[in-house]
Amino acid sequence: MTKELEHSFVSELEKNQNIVHKVCSLYTNNRDAHNDLFQEITIQLWKAYPKFRGDSKFSTWMYRVALNTAITLYRKSKKRIKTQDYDAVIFKIKTDEYDETQEQQLKLMYKAVKQLNDIEKALVFLYLEDKDYSDIADTLGITEVNARVKMNRIKKKLRTIINP
Amino acid sequence: MMDELELLKKDWQQRGATAPKLTYDEICKMLWKKSSSVVKWIFLISLIEFILPHLLYLVPSLREGTEIYANLGIKNAMLGLTIFQYAIAFYFIYEFYKRYKEISALDNAKNLMFRIIKTRKTVKKYVIISLSVFFFTFIVFAIGVYMTDDISSVMNTENIRDFSEGRLKLIFGTVIIAAGIIITCIMGLIYFLLYGFLLRKLGRNYSELKRLEV
Numbered sequence: 001m002t003k004e005l006e007h008s009f010v011s012e013l014e015k016n017q018n019i020v021h022k023v024c025s026l027y028t029n030n031r032d033a034h035n036d037l038f039q040e041i042t043i044q045l046w047k048a049y050p051k052f053r054g055d056s057k058f059s060t061w062m063y064r065v066a067l068n069t070a071i072t073l074y075r076k077s078k079k080r081i082k083t084q085d086y087d088a089v090i091f092k093i094k095t096d097e098y099d100e101t102q103e104q105q106l107k108l109m110y111k112a113v114k115q116l117n118d119i120e121k122a123l124v125f126l127y128l129e130d131k132d133y134s135d136i137a138d139t140l141g142i143t144e145v146n147a148r149v150k151m152n153r154i155k156k157k158l159r160t161i162i163n164p
Numbered sequence: 165m166m167d168e169l170e171l172l173k174k175d176w177q178q179r180g181a182t183a184p185k186l187t188y189d190e191i192c193k194m195l196w197k198k199s200s201s202v203v204k205w206i207f208l209i210s211l212i213e214f215i216l217p218h219l220l221y222l223v224p225s226l227r228e229g230t231e232i233y234a235n236l237g238i239k240n241a242m243l244g245l246t247i248f249q250y251a252i253a254f255y256f257i258y259e260f261y262k263r264y265k266e267i268s269a270l271d272n273a274k275n276l277m278f279r280i281i282k283t284r285k286t287v288k289k290y291v292i293i294s295l296s297v298f299f300f301t302f303i304v305f306a307i308g309v310y311m312t313d314d315i316s317s318v319m320n321t322e323n324i325r326d327f328s329e330g331r332l333k334l335i336f337g338t339v340i341i342a343a344g345i346i347i348t349c350i351m352g353l354i355y356f357l358l359y360g361f362l363l364r365k366l367g368r369n370y371s372e373l374k375r376l377e378v
Contacts, residue, residue, distance in 0.1 A: 006192070006195065009195075013191055014187070014188050014191055017191070039194045039197055040199060043195070043198075047199075047269070048269045048270050051268070064272070067273065068269045071273055072273065072277055073202055073269065074200075075202055075205065105168055109169070110172070117372060118365070118368075118369050118372070119273075119373055119376075128172065130173070130177070138272060139272055140272060140273045140373065141271075141272030141275050141276075141373065142376050146376045149376075150376055155169060158168075
């Protein structure tokens, strides 16, 4: 029984691991921390998996557990190396046609997003993942109106970070 | 700005292909690794808080104290305090377990944080009551010293006979109360620093979410 459960869980996670990697890249600054957070999210997902009844999509359920782990449950590990160029590695920008201004713009945007606080990052993350405001509100436990208001404030904040 | 955010969104969604990819086996190995979540830490620290004071009774030199209690005439008071200590410990273990069970990573972020904070508050109450009882033990001890007529023989102080009974009582009483204050404060400080450090991030994020609701 456990073997079956394990197999279905790992296969699903393997397919959807992108979501977890994106959360990790948003909340950590180097590869060690990224892997550490990935592992913690995996453990939390696995612990919660028996309660996942399949009434929502596996990926939907993953967003919630992954963000909860990053914002609330995760304790940073002690072994941390500060690597400045990590951003460049993880946020390797790939555009179809090479466009220098666009790439520059994107780099600035990613840098600005990384400067937001944990809650703001969660909102931006769900927004970038194309979640609607009722989903965002539901995941964070706030009202839809407040989610919209906050998102507008974040957009303003990002603007000031980019154009100080 | 809107354009930039839309550009970011497009790029973000395309980024899937460039993200690192773990294999089935690599993920499998992770399942059985130890979690380092705050909830686990709260659980472990609380467990130590519940068990440690009761383990102290196993130390032989502390058990000898019972004889002194009897001589000071505070045996019953001390017994009462011990029973009270156990009663509150069991009550709080039950409360703690109930709240701990309610914590679920499937909850929304705000509820999850709220439940963790609630669980921590249970431990906090326990620690405050425990420390009070602990300090009260010292007071009872001091009162016992004050009420005893032949303090020098009870406390084995034949070699400092030069002091008068009154003086001895005063010295013992002061030392006991001072020790009580110092030990209680140190224990309290360790506890609050530990939790403050452990839940700093959680507290910050919770107040940020709560601020959104105003």
